[in-house]
Structure formats: C-alpha cells, structure tokens
Amino acid sequence: MAERSFKHEVKKLTAGEGETFTGEGILAVTKALLQSGVAYIGGYQGSPISHLMDVFADANDLLEELDVHFEASASEATAAAMLAASVNYPLRGAVAWKSVVGTNVASDALSNVASGGVTGGAMIIVGEDYGEGSSIMQERTHAFAMKSQMWLLDPRPNLTSIVNAVEQGFQLSEASNTPVMLEMRVRSCHMTGSFIAKDNIRPAFTVSDAAENPTRDLDRIVLPPANFLHEVEKIEKRWPAGLAYVRDNKLNEWFGPDTHPSEIGIIVQGGLYNNCNRAMELLGLADAFGTSDIPLYCLNVTYPLIPEEVKEFCADKKAVLVLEEGQPEFIEHELNTLIRRAELDCKIIGKDMMPRAGEYSAQVIRAGLGKFLRRFAPDIAPAQESSDPLPAPVAQEIPQRPAGFCTGCPERPIFTAMKLLEREIGPTHISADIGCHLFSILPPFNLGNTTMGYGLGSAGASAFKPTGKRAIAIMGDGGFWHNGLTSGISNAVFNKDDTVNLVIDNGYSAATGGQDIPSSRAKNANRVTNNPIEKAVRGVGGQWVRTLTRTYDIKAMRDTLREAMLTKTKGPKVIVAQSECMLNKQRREKPLMRKALKDGQRVERERFGVDSETCTGDHSCIRLSGCPSLSIKPNPDPLRQHPVAHVDNSCVGCGLCGEVSHAAVLCPSFYKAKLVSNPGRWEKLRARISGAVIRFIQQRDDRKRLARAF
Numbered sequence: 001m002a003e004r005s006f007k008h009e010v011k012k013l014t015a016g017e018g019e020t021f022t023g024e025g026i027l028a029v030t031k032a033l034l035q036s037g038v039a040y041i042g043g044y045q046g047s048p049i050s051h052l053m054d055v056f057a058d059a060n061d062l063l064e065e066l067d068v069h070f071e072a073s074a075s076e077a078t079a080a081a082m083l084a085a086s087v088n089y090p091l092r093g094a095v096a097w098k099s100v101v102g103t104n105v106a107s108d109a110l111s112n113v114a115s116g117g118v119t120g121g122a123m124i125i126v127g128e129d130y131g132e133g134s135s136i137m138q139e140r141t142h143a144f145a146m147k148s149q150m151w152l153l154d155p156r157p158n159l160t161s162i163v164n165a166v167e168q169g170f171q172l173s174e175a176s177n178t179p180v181m182l183e184m185r186v187r188s189c190h191m192t193g194s195f196i197a198k199d200n201i202r203p204a205f206t207v208s209d210a211a212e213n214p215t216r217d218l219d220r221i222v223l224p225p226a227n228f229l230h231e232v233e234k235i236e237k238r239w240p241a242g243l244a245y246v247r248d249n250k251l252n253e254w255f256g257p258d259t260h261p262s263e264i265g266i267i268v269q270g271g272l273y274n275n276c277n278r279a280m281e282l283l284g285l286a287d288a289f290g291t292s293d294i295p296l297y298c299l300n301v302t303y304p305l306i307p308e309e310v311k312e313f314c315a316d317k318k319a320v321l322v323l324e325e326g327q328p329e330f331i332e333h334e335l336n337t338l339i340r341r342a343e344l345d346c347k348i349i350g351k352d353m354m355p356r357a358g359e360y361s362a363q364v365i366r367a368g369l370g371k372f373l374r375r376f377a378p379d380i381a382p383a384q385e386s387s388d389p390l391p392a393p394v395a396q397e398i399p400q401r402p403a404g405f406c407t408g409c410p411e412r413p414i415f416t417a418m419k420l421l422e423r424e425i426g427p428t429h430i431s432a433d434i435g436c437h438l439f440s441i442l443p444p445f446n447l448g449n450t451t452m453g454y455g456l457g458s459a460g461a462s463a464f465k466p467t468g469k470r471a472i473a474i475m476g477d478g479g480f481w482h483n484g485l486t487s488g489i490s491n492a493v494f495n496k497d498d499t500v501n502l503v504i505d506n507g508y509s510a511a512t513g514g515q516d517i518p519s520s521r522a523k524n525a526n527r528v529t530n531n532p533i534e535k536a537v538r539g540v541g542g543q544w545v546r547t548l549t550r551t552y553d554i555k556a557m558r559d560t561l562r563e564a565m566l567t568k569t570k571g572p573k574v575i576v577a578q579s580e581c582m583l584n585k586q587r588r589e590k591p592l593m594r595k596a597l598k599d600g601q602r603v604e605r606e607r608f609g610v611d612s613e614t615c616t617g618d619h620s621c622i623r624l625s626g627c628p629s630l631s632i633k634p635n636p637d638p639l640r641q642h643p644v645a646h647v648d649n650s651c652v653g654c655g656l657c658g659e660v661s662h663a664a665v666l667c668p669s670f671y672k673a674k675l676v677s678n679p680g681r682w683e684k685l686r687a688r689i690s691g692a693v694i695r696f697i698q699q700r701d702d703r704k705r706l707a708r709a710f
C-alpha cells in the first residue's frame with residue numbers, strides 16, 4: 001500500500017443487492033466488475049483511472065474472499081497480456097490504464113488478444129485523457145478499437161449507465177468472442193452519483209481452476225495459419241455477433257419526441273450525452289432530466305455502428321448533427337457511408353459545424369448546435385450570439401496556474417543543481433521523461449528539450465553520440481520500472497552510450513498518485529518492495545553508478561552531475577537521486593503530527609523564512625527554486641521599492657531555499673525557524689529569556705539608527 005489508504009472506498013465495494021452505492025464514476029466501475037463475476041483484474045495506474053487501481057490494491061481481503069486475482073501490472077503492455085487468461089478459459093477479466101498513452105504501450109498484446117479472440121469476457125477500461133484537463137497528446141482510442149476490431153463502449157455519464165455498460169460489456173465480449181474497451185472520459189471518471197448495487201459474484205471458474213486444468217487450442221494462437229483464419233473469423237463471425245448483441249440488447253439509446261418524426265436529429269457519443277443535454281437545456285430544447293425536443297440517438301457503443309439503427313434514425317430526417325469529439329472524425333465518415341449504402345437523403349453534419357479539435361464542452365456544443373439549427377431548423381434556432389465566455393477584464397485578472405513541483409518536492413533541487421551546473425558548462429541537450437520531473441521544462445528551470453514517452457528518457461537521447469558534451473537523460477523511478485531499465489539503461493550499456501542518466505527515485509510512482517513500485521521504500525504487506533535501482537542498473541552491466549540519498553544536498557547533486565558530465569569513464573553514467581515524494585511524506589506525517597498536537601505532545605516543525613531587511617529583492621532564489629511557498633511581498637522598508645522574497649505558511653521545511661543560498665552563494669537572508677507546539681516548561685523559559693535579549697538588542701539598534709536619521 002502506498003502512503004494513502006483507500007479502506008473507506010474498499011468498504012463500499014462490499015455493498016449488496018438493493019443497497020445504494022454512492023461515489024465516483026470510476027469507483028462504480030470497480031463495483032460493477034465485482035458484480036460481473038470477474039476472475040482477474042490488472043492494470044497500470046494513470047490519470048484518470050488511478051483510483052480504480054488504488055482501490056483494488058487496498059482491497060486484498062475482499063478480493064481474496066471472492067477469489068479474484070488482482071495485479072498491479074508492470075506496464076500497460078503486461079496488463080494487456082494478462083487478458084490471455086480469457087483466451088482459452090471462461091474467465092472474465094478486466095484491465096485498466098490511461099489512454100491513449102497506455103493503449104499505445106499495450107498495443108502489441110492488444111492486437112494479439114484481439115486476433116485470437118476470447119472465450120471469457122475481456123474488458124479494457126481506458127481512462128480517456130482528452131480535453132481541457134488532459135496532460136497528454138490529444139488522440140483517440142477509437143482508432144485502436146477500429147484497427148484491432150475490438151468493440152468500444154462509451155456509456156452515458158451516469159453511474160447506472162456505467163455499471164450497465166460493464167455488465168453488458170462482458171456479455172457482449174462473450175457473445176462475440178471479442179475484447180471490449182470501456183471508454184471512461186475524465187469527467188465520467190470523476191463525476192459522482194449513485195446506483196442500486198447488486199451482490200458481488202464469486203467467479204464460477206477461477207484463475208486457479210484454469211491453472212489446474214490447462215487447455216490449449218492452436219486455432220487461438222497468433223501463428224500461421226491460424227492468424228489468417230482470425231481475420232476471416234473477425235469479419236464473418238465475431239462482427240455480426242457483436243452487432244446482433246448491441247442491437248438486440250438495445251445498448252444504444254433513443255431520446256426525444258418519438259411520436260413526431262422530426263426533420264432533424266442529433267447523434268451523440270454516449271460520453272458526450274450530458275454535455276449535449278446541457279447545451280440543449282441552455283437553448284430551451286431540453287429539461288435537466290433529458291426530456292428533449294429533438295430526437296437524439298445516443299451511442300453507448302461507438303464502435304461498431306449498427307447499420308439498421310442508423311438507417312432507422314436517419315430515414316425521415318433532412319439533416320443530423322453528429323457530436324463526435326476529437327479527430328479524425330471516424331464516426332462521421334462511417335455514418336456517411338451507412339447513409340449512402342441505405343440510399344437515404346440525409347445530410348450528416350459534423351466537423352463542418354463543430355470544432356475539429358478540442359473538448360466538446362456544453363458551451364462548445366451549444367455554439368455548434370446553434371449553427372446547425374439556424375441552418376436546418378430556423379424556427380427553433382437561437383439568435384446568433386457573440387460568445388465571449390468571460391468579460392475581458394475578468395479573464396485578465398485570473399492568474400495563470402501552470403503545473404509545477406509541489407512545495408518541498410525533492411525533484412526541485414535536482415534541477416536547481418542542473419541550473420547551477422549550466423552556469424559552469426553551458427547548456428546541454430536534456431531528454432526528459434514522463435513523470436513529475438517533466439515540470440522542469442517550465443519556468444523557472446526551463447530545462448528539457450523533448451519527451452518521447454514513459455521510461456523513454458534515456459532512449460530519447462540515444463541518437464546523441466557526443467564527443468564534446470554529453471546529453472543528459474532523465475527518468476523517474478516509475479519510468480525506470482515501466483520499461484526504462486531495459487529500453488534505456490540496458491541498451492545504453494549495450495551500445496556503449498555515453499549519456500548521463502539521471503534516475504529520480506522518489507519512492508513511488510508519484511505522478512500517477514503515489515503508488516508503490518518495486519524500489520519503493522514503503523513497507524507493503526502484499527508486495528515485495530525495497531529493490532534498489534542501483535542494483536538493477538549494475539545487474540544489466542552499468543559500471544558508473546552513484547546513488548545520492550538526499551536530493552536537497554544541492555552541492556552533492558551538482559558535484560556528482562559535474563563528475564558524470566566530465567569523467568573519462570566510458571558507457572552510461574547513472575545517477576540515482578533519492579528523496580521521498582513530499583506529497584506522500586506529508587500524507588504519512590501530517591496525521592501523526594495532528595494526533596500528537598491533539599494529545600498535547602511536544603511537536604517540532606521547521607519553517608524557512610526570509611529576513612526582509614537583508615533581502616535585496618533580486619529574487620534569484622525564486623528563479624532557482626520555483627517553490628510555491630516562496631513568494632514576494634511588499635518591501636517593509638519605505639525607502640526600498642523592490643518587493644522582498646517571502647516564505648508563506650505552506651512551507652514544509654524541506655530546506656531547499658537555504659541550501660540554494662548556500663550552494664549558489666546567493667543570499668544570507670534565509671533563516672530556519674523551529675516551530676515548537678506544546679513546549680516544555682524549561683523550553684518556554686529559555687524562549688522568554690532569548691526573546692528578551694533579542695528584543696533588547698533590536699531596540700538598542702533601532703535607537704542608534706533613529707539617532708542618525710534625518
């Protein structure tokens with residue numbers, strides 16, 4: 001278990017028949033999996049499905065009781081490979097990850113499982129990280145579903161629909177021997193709601209039953225000649241079976257006035273249904289509960305489309321608006337094909353009226369729908385409006401909040417050290433990696449030239465064969481175990497690569513929510529942790545390896561980096577820079593501290609501060625740190641105009657600002673303060689005496705200064 005416990009959520013998973021389950025969308029999925037009798041679950045954490053992995057990681061007792069195997073997979077590729085268990089055996093299994101990045105990583109195993117097909121229901125839960133809150137490239141999982149011919153579910157964002165999609169998804173998978181993808185958008189994952197629970201089901205056939213009765217079927221293995229048969233089977237058997245299941249079980253939904261055939265309609269991806277309804281509500285065309293004036297065909301299954309349903313919906317319509325987020329517009333293309341094949345005279349309007357790129361929020365849909373209505377149904381169309389979401393002055397007053405390192409983050413000093421070294425040896429090409437350390441790219445560090453994927457920092461620098469100056473490759477401990485050890489370090493050794501590899505070991509997969517990984521120092525009852533990165537590096541032949549156990553020691557960081565950049569030793573230079581993720585550390589320490597305070601115990605905390613009188617206001621400390629607690633305030637001296645540096649109360653006492661001042665010989669204005677709560681009697685007395693002495697000296701100095709003032 002990582003430093004945050006999900007015991008409360010785990011308790012929700014035990015809800016039985018008829019009980020109301022309330023929680024997040026992604027938590028509803030966890031419950032739906034158990035209600036569906038899954039035999040195994042795997043996955044790799046990442047926003048927005050980290051919660052699913054975290055909750056299952058803490059649900060050991062419940063999963064054991066139900067005979068469900070759970071695994072925190074090494075990567076999405078290994079998670080997808082787990083689905084192999086459903087190929088030969090009637091085992092239901094689910095895996096989860098962040099898409100589209102995780103699907104990229106998983107695609108080798110995904111193609112294999114999709115080719116051979118499955119006996120037990122196989123579900124891939126993809127957290128679709130697209131749109132305004134996203135941290136990754138804007139692509140669509142849809143393309144993967146299409147290329148491998150896996151069915152893509154995109155349920156309406158409400159908990160009951162999501163739970164139904166999971167339950168029916170397994171049935172669809174089994175009815176068509178095809179893996180099914182469940183697309184969970186960011187907003188669907190994090191919305192809260194409720195549904196009526198059912199009992200959890202112990203799988204009728206478990207993974208141990210399968211292990212005890214191994215079966216094989218050459219026809220299911222991707223190897224000639226079976227691989228050619230798989231393609232035919234996909235088209236002739238699995239495809240029609242999939243279509244029939246979706247149609248017969250009415251997975252897609254119809255809303256709106258069915259008694260009045262209308263000349264216009266809307267076809268919407270299930271995941272966009274809420275936004276679409278809100279847009280219609282704003283235009284006075286629907287109520288908040290989904291009663292709509294316009295016929296609406298909601299695609300809870302976005303791939304494949306059901307030709308008969310499309311034909312029926314479009315038959316009497318002049319024009320239909322397709323709400324399909326992202327591009328290319330696969331659904332729009334397919335709808336045009338189906339309309340043509342059905343010889344209908346219905347216009348499919350999509351990206352010509354809706355934006356080609358970006359999230360389809362209610363606001364965006366409202367604008368597009370307005371355009372569509374003005375052209376095809378002017379009697380109910382809203383007047384043309386100029387939409388300026390925020391009046392200009394307000395928009396200007398909202399401060400930007402670029403992503404950055406947390407207060408006290410142990411990764412910050414590493415980049416401070418790099419910045420200091422940059423002063424000595426000039427700029428270097430830096431290959432960045434996925435993880436919190438990616439924030440080095442932004443101000444104040446401005447370090448990092450590219451990022452190519454998770455654990456690919458080292459590989460991203462592999463074209464650099466320096467004679468003069470070495471490239472630096474960054475990798476987090478998460479990326480290291482995800483694939484970086486083999487794809488980066490081992491191959492750098494193999495290819496006699498001279499790159500300096502900086503492995504940032506903060507003890508967790510921090511960027512994805514602080515999960516444990518093989519090198520985590522946290523004790524974990526269910527996993528084997530404490531496997532040192534240095535040992536792994538040496539295991540693949542790394543010779544020059546240094547482990548630094550305190551990243552806040554800027555001098556040691558800078559000196560080790562300098563040595564790595566200049567040493568004559570050949571082969572990759574690997575620095576493992578260790579200090580615990582501050583977020584996880586605080587999660588562990590704060591409750592203990594709060595309890596101690598409550599119990600009246602003596603608690604000591606450290607804070608850093610800036611002496612306003614000494615601060616010159618040049619702010620170089622801020623430029624070498626970027627700590628959110630390090631800010632500015634008006635200069636208290638009326639004769640000096642520059643604002644002075646200031647440490648606010650969010651400081652966790654990591655000491656970086658002090659270390660920076662020291663290593664960079666910057667500034668003597670930083671001081672360390674010890675905050676003592678519930679001090680002892682002697683301590684109080686000592687504080688009173690030293691306070692009185694200080695006051696005396698200060699007042700004496702003030703008097704002297706006053707005497708010389710004019």
Ligand SMILES: O=C(O)C(=O)Cc1c[nH]c2ccccc12
Binds near residue numbers: 044045047101102454
């Ligand atoms: O959790 C996030 O936001 C991440 O970007 C981390 C992540 C998890 N799995 C990945 C696969 C490829 C690239 C990034 C990730």
